Amino acid sequence: MFEIFTRPPADPVQLPLTFSPWPVTLIVAGYLLFVLKLGRLFMANRAPYDLRTVLRVYNLFQIVYNGTLFMLAIYVIFVGRPYNLNCITVLPQDSPFKTLERVLSYAYYINKYFDLLDTIFIVLRKSYKQISGLHLLHHLYMPITGYYVIRFNGYGGHLIVAGVLNLFVHVVMYSYYYISSQIPPANRRFWWKEYITLLQMLQFVIVFAHTIWTQMQPNCEVPRALTYMSLFAATALFLMFANFYTHAYILAKTKKKHFND
Template sequence: MFDIFDRPPADPTRFFLACSPWPMVLIVSFYLFFVLKLGRQFMAKRTPYDLRVVLKVYNLMQILYNGLVFFASICYLIAFRPHNLSCITMMPQDHPLKNIDRLLSYAYYINKYFDLLDTIFIVLRKSYKQISGLHLLHHLYMPITGYYVIRFNGYGGHLIVMGVLNLFVHVVMYSYYYISSQIPPAKRRIWWKEYITLLQMLQFVIIFAHNIWTLMQPRCEISRVLTYMVFFMSVAMFLMFTNFYTHAYILPKKKKKKQKKVAHD
């Protein structure tokens, strides 16, 4: 069963944080320890830090980074047409476009570690209510699965669709974070905040549909383990985001409507 861990990497190219599991394990473990215990102890007798300048720079960098990788990915997919969308298999190691696949996939993967700063900043601002189970699960899931997908499947392939969609969602999401962090009162006026969650849910619907489309191709030589993993992930994430959307937007609206009705009566 554990022989799989003795296999050589699917791609021999060695990139930082992608050639050994231990740096990933250490970073994720420290992140979890800081968010759940160390950070809260550190902030216990301190006032929340004013991170508006830091968040301004961080959010702008995220917008630019995700936007650049998204734009580069779209240009690559349209200009070179390197993949059949119904069955995106791994390119051979000696394919002339393989290095582009590697670089774009690695650029997406490495940013999942920078995303962990979201929660660190939340702790330093003592906005603990923002750290939900969904928030933690999502931030832990991405670097962990990202490493193991690279380790056992290589760069690129079936997850390209998920990566491109996620990059676009992150551009929209960090644009909202940028505006709301700089002008706090605007948080209540940004009408598209609710639609960011709907966009995230739509993302998982498209990922699920693409996965089913791939599974329906009888001659598609994509790892069934990978497709089943994506299937489970897209369903689980959609359900969790739906639950969040219901409690954050639908139920409060119903409660407010009911209160107005009682007041008028």
């Protein structure tokens, strides 16, 4: 029954935060404790921190980080072409692209820990309404899933499509954050803000479709468990983002229209 926990790692190269579940467990637990309890206690008698400069630097960092990984991944997939896009499996150890696949996958995984800073900054600014259930679940899901995928599947493989799409979405999202931080709140009129949510939903549709296509391929060695996890995650996240979009934009516009009438 517990063989799955004693099984050797899928990849012989064990990098920090990939060799044991304890680091990710402690980090995620500490994150939750700070966001839901300790951070709010710390800020109880304090004014919100002015983090405008910090956030600008952070957003630029995320744009460069995600943008660099995105371009490198596109190069590997479409120029190096080591993958069969109908059935993307983890590259063998002797592949000339193996080291690059490992580096890109690991860098993507580590970035999910940097993403936790989003919520930390929200707490320090006392903007607690921004911490929704969707926000928390999404930030918890990514590092935890990242660890277990690397642990049992290895670096790269089928989920590289989801990763590349997510990198692109993050470049767009953090670009929006950076641009909006440069403009006074009273002058912010970004009609395309809601389309970022639609872009996030589109990525889940593509991931779902690609996974179904992968399952249809004969003799494809992508683990079935991985495809089922991908389908479940894409469906669940799509529904949650769709619910957010409905309440934040469709219903909000309807209420505003009725109010103006």
